[in-house]
Structures are given as structure tokens and as C-alpha cells.
Amino acid sequence: MTFAVPESRKEPRTVLSARGLSMSFGAFSAVRNVDLDVHHARVHALIGPNGAGKTTVFNLLTKFLTPTGGTITFMGTDITRLPPDRVARMGLVRSFQISAVFPHLTVLDNVRVALQRPNGLATQFWRPLSALDSLNERADRLIAAVGLSEARNAMAADLSYGRKRVLEIATTLALDPKVLLLDEPMAGMGGEDVAVVAGIIRNVARDRAVLMVEHNLKVVADICDHVTVLQRGEILAEGDYRTVSEDPRVRAAYMGTEEA
Numbered sequence: 488m489t490f491a492v493p494e495s496r497k498e499p500r501t502v503l504s505a506r507g508l509s510m511s512f513g514a515f516s517a518v519r520n521v522d523l524d525v526h527h528a529r530v531h532a533l534i535g536p537n538g539a540g541k542t543t544v545f546n547l548l549t550k551f552l553t554p555t556g557g558t559i560t561f562m563g564t565d566i567t568r569l570p571p572d573r574v575a576r577m578g579l580v581r582s583f584q585i586s587a588v589f590p591h592l593t594v595l596d597n598v599r600v601a602l603q604r605p606n607g608l609a610t611q612f613w614r615p616l617s618a619l620d621s622l623n624e625r626a627d628r629l630i631a632a633v634g635l636s637e638a639r640n641a642m643a644a645d646l647s648y649g650r651k652r653v654l655e656i657a658t659t660l661a662l663d664p665k666v667l668l669l670d671e672p673m674a675g676m677g678g679e680d681v682a683v684v685a686g687i688i689r690n691v692a693r694d695r696a697v698l699m700v701e702h703n704l705k706v707v708a709d710i711c712d713h714v715t716v717l718q719r720g721e722i723l724a725e726g727d728y729r730t731v732s733e734d735p736r737v738r739a740a741y742m743g744t745e746e747a
């Protein structure tokens with residue numbers, strides 16, 4: 488007789504990898520020889536002092552930039568030369584890519600509009616919203632998953648900044664991404680919202696991978712399973728938060744910066 492191995496005890500499954508990733512802007516080498524593995528059901532943080540190359544790596548992985556060297560593989564397919572919309576349809580999604588929040592629609596309608604996109608109905612905006620009623624159940628499940636049920640019928644414009652970001656995440660999740668990439672999801676948020684969004688990200692990562700660029704090291708410590716530290720375009724250290732935060736090279740890199 489065989490038994491299923493619980494997800495938590497399985498070897499982590501790699502969904503997104505970069506090998507020798509490099510990016511030069513003219514003569515300036517912004518990213519050099521970066522190897523990265525992002526795993527299913529894990530939250531992976533990309534950190535480093537200002538100018539370390541985090542945004543460039545993020546833009547390379549989401550295909551907003553084409554690398555000048557190296558390869559990127561997603562779910563076993565080489566995506567190095569594929570355009571961003573193509574990889575988004577494959578399930579590699581960055582949050583703002585699909586997640587324009589319409590301020591004058593309710594939370595429910597924003598999520599319903601997002602849910603119809605994968606069905607190829609995105610251009611049919613003239614359809615009455617009542618035509619989307621069949622999506623209510625899925626929309627309500629997504630809204631509940633991000634803790635917005637109470638605000639279901641509120642206008643997006645009336646939500647707090649933090650809740651708007653949460654709605655943005657919900658509309659992104661409508662695509663059911665396999666990897667969700669978040670660029671500084673906590674930027675501009677107050678402490679209470681940070682805690683809420685951190686909990687949602689952790690929850691979201693139960694059945695998908697999350698890669699986030701994040702400056703808030705407390706959040707990184709609290710919710711990230713794996714941390715890659717960049718400095719001057721290269722990987723300086725990686726491992727769990729404790730390992731990297733105790734690394735003297737990482738401490739030295741952060742000395743004198745706002746994150747220290």
C-alpha cells in the first residue's frame with residue numbers, strides 16, 4: 488500500500504528558474520550571472536540595498552526586459568525570449584499587469600470583470616454587468632480569500648489604500664497564477680494594512696509560488712521561506728531569513744542604508 492506524502496514533506500517543486508541571468512544597459516552591467524529557483528508553495532523574497540538590481544531582476548523574470556545573458560525557465564519551458572503577455576497566460580503573473588482596479592466599480596464587479604478575462608471576454612465591456620452573474624460564486628470565494636467580504640458592495644474608490652492593494656491582489660488571483668510576482672507589495676502602507684497583506688500573501692502561497700521584492704525586512708522575516716540578497720547586480724547570499732540576516736556580508740551591505 489502507498490500513502491500520499493504531505494505537500495510540506497515533499498521536495499520543493501521548482502516552478503521558475505533563472506540561470507546566469509545578466510542585464511547590461513550599454514556598458515553598465517546591472518545584473519550579473521544570477522541563478523535563482525522559485526518553488527511552489529513558498530514565498531521567496533528578493534532583497535538588497537538601493538540600486539542592487541532587484542527591480543531589474545524582477546523585470547527580467549516577468550519579461551518586461553529581455554536579458555542580455557542567461558536563461559529563464561518556467562514550468563519546464565524556456566521563456567527567455569517570450570513576451571510578458573504570453574508568460575502571463577502561462578501563469579507567471581506580476582500584480583499590476585492584470586490588476587487595474589476600476590475605482591467606480593464595486594469590489595464584486597472588479598473581481599467579476601477580472602474573472603471573465605481568462606475566458607477571452609475581456610473586450611466585451613459593453614456587456615451588462617448582470618451578464619457576469621454566473622461568476623458570482625467564484626468572485627465571492629476570491630473576495631473571501633482576501634478578507635474583503637464585508638466590503639463586497641463598496642466602491643473600490645472608497646476603500647483604504649491597503650484594501651485597494653488587497654483588491655488588486657484578488658483581481659490578479661482571478662487568473663489563477665502559478666507564480667505571483669509582487670513588486671514591493673507593502674509600499675506606502677501603514678502597520679495594520681501591512682499585517683493584513685502579509686497574511687494574505689502567506690495564504691495565497693499555499694497553492695502557488697510567490698516572489699516578492701520587499702524593503703520591509705520585518706515582513707521578509709515573518710512570511711518569506713527563502714531570501715535572495717542582491718548587491719551590485721550579483722547574489723550576495725541566500726537562504727532562510729535567519730541565515731542571511733546573520734551573514735556578516737549582508738550586514739555590511741546594509742550598513743548605512745535606510746534598512747539597517
Ligand SMILES: Nc1ncnc2c1ncn2[C@@H]1O[C@H](COP(=O)(O)OP(=O)(O)OP(=O)(O)O)[C@@H](O)[C@H]1O
Nearest residue numbers: 512515516517535536537538539540541542543544
Ligand atoms: N534602464 C536603465 N538604464 C540604465 N541603468 C539602469 C536602468 N535600469 C536600472 N539601471 C541601473 O541598474 C542598477 C540597478 O537598478 P535597480 O532599479 O534594478 O535596483 P534596485 O535594487 O531595484 O534599487 P531600488 O531598491 O533603489 O529600487 C542601478 O544602478 C540603476 O541605476
